[in-house]
Amino acid sequence: xxxxxxxxxxxxxxxxxxxxxxxxxxxxxxxxxxxxxxxxxxxxxxxxxxxxxxxxxxxxxxxxxxxxxxxxxxxxxxxxxxxxxxxxxxxxxxxxxxxxxxxxxxxxxxxxxxxxxxxxxxxxxxxxxxxxxxxxxxxxxxxxxxxxxxxxxxxxxxxxxxxxxxxxxxxxxxxxxxxxxxxxxxxxxxxxxxxxxxxxxxxxxxxxxxxxxxxxxxxxxxxxxxxxxxxxxxxxxxxxxxxxxxxxxxxxxxxxxxxxxxxxxxxxxxxxxxxxxxxxxxxxxxxxxxxxxxxxxxxxxxxxxxxxxxxxx
Numbered sequence: 061x062x063x064x065x066x067x068x069x070x071x072x073x074x075x076x077x078x079x080x081x082x083x084x085x086x087x088x089x090x091x092x093x094x095x096x097x098x099x100x101x102x103x104x105x106x107x108x109x110x111x112x113x114x115x116x117x118x119x120x121x122x123x124x125x126x127x128x129x130x131x132x133x134x135x136x137x138x139x140x141x142x143x144x145x146x147x148x149x150x151x152x153x154x155x156x157x158x159x160x161x162x163x164x165x166x167x168x169x170x171x172x173x174x175x176x177x178x179x180x181x182x183x184x185x186x187x188x189x190x191x192x193x194x195x196x197x198x199x200x201x202x203x204x205x206x207x208x209x210x211x212x213x214x215x216x217x218x219x220x221x222x223x224x225x226x227x228x229x230x231x232x233x234x235x236x237x238x239x240x241x242x243x244x245x246x247x248x249x250x251x252x253x254x255x256x257x258x259x260x261x262x263x264x265x266x267x268x269x270x271x272x273x274x275x276x277x278x279x280x281x282x283x284x285x286x287x288x289x290x291x292x293x294x295x296x297x298x299x300x301x302x303x304x305x306x307x308x309x310x311x312x313x314x315x316x317x318x319x320x321x322x323x324x325x326x327x328x329x330x331x332x333x334x335x336x337x338x339x340x341x342x343x344x345x346x347x348x349x350x351x352x353x354x355x356x357x358x359x360x361x362x363x364x365x366x367x368x369x370x371x372x373x
Contacts, residue, residue: 113353119346133347137335142325143348150327152236154304157243161300162293165248169255170281187249199246200313207238230318235326239310247303251296258292259285294367298360305356308333328352 123129137143205211208226209218223229230238262285270280286293308329315322315330325331328348336345364370 116346116349119343120350122343124341124343129343133343134351137331137344137347137351140331142331142334143328146325146328146331149232149236150305150307153239153307154301156236157240157304158297158300160240160244161248161251162297164244165251165255165296166286166289166293168248169252169259170285172252172256173259174277199242200310203238203242203245204313204317227318227321230314230322232322232326235311235314235322239307242310243304247300251300254296255289255292258289262288290367291369294363294369297363297367298369301359301363302356305352 120133121129121131123132204226206214207218207229209215209223209229210226212218218229266284267280270284275283306329307327311322311326311330312324312333315324315326325334329352332345332348335341335348
């Protein structure tokens with residue numbers, strides 16, 4: 061006599077449950093509370109996401125008097141002498157930050173996952189996550205002290221690099237690296253925790269089989285763990301790209317703290333702010349925002365297609 065496994069019994073009963081649900085006029089696995097949660101999210105998305113985006117599109121293609129402007133607003137902002145330097149600043153920051161984020165987050169997640177001592181890996185994950193508990197503005201204020209050689213806890217390192225004053229540290233040529241370090245310090249910890257969770261989902265049988273075949277830790281990471289993390293890495297790239305193109309808080313606070321040594325139109329978001337609240341030109345600000353959106357969507361499409369984010373297993 062062969063005993064049926066519990067999983068077989070559950071599988072055998074699934075079609076009957078689906079037929080019963082169909083007779084009752086509802087889809088299997090769906091409940092009214094699910095529709096309630098989705099409806100609340102949909103309303104918030106419509107109110108604070110889609111509606112402002114549509115309003116920005118309308119502003120970008122109209123004049124201040126409400127008439128249709130065509131592409132005049134885009135031509136105006138693109139030919140502004142401040143636009144292309146701001147583009148260069150944001151691109152330099154994104155390149156440094158995204159490469160550093162992708163390399164170091166994955167490497168640190170692999171190191172934490174490789175630790176066999178439970179308390180050690182738990183403590184490291186907690187330490188990595190701590191900087192992310194600070195809000196963006198609070199983090200930048202903290203870094204104002206870190207970057208000042210006269211008050212910094214790492215003043216010896218700053219002086220060894222040739223910096224003797226805060227003004228020397230925050231010269232415009234140093235800012236892409238500084239902003240990338242600040243962003244990594246505040247955001248990398250959460251991504252390390254996420255990558256650690258993704259690594260835990262990799263089957264231990266696959267890892268053990270690779271070890272039996274003679275693979276070392278580096279070979280396992282390169283040939284097994286990294287390919288299986290591909291979608292998570294792509295997701296991190298998309299979200300980090302979206303956040304990076306909106307660079308604003310860091311240069312804005314540094315500009316105020318440095319008496320305009322850092323320009324107040326350093327990034328594209330700052331330039332849009334100048335258009336909206338200094339020049340009272342909301343149409344030009346909307347044009348800059350729409351250009352940022354288009355570029356971010358195109359670059360995100362590259363991450364999604366290359367990373368196979370929506371591919372089904």
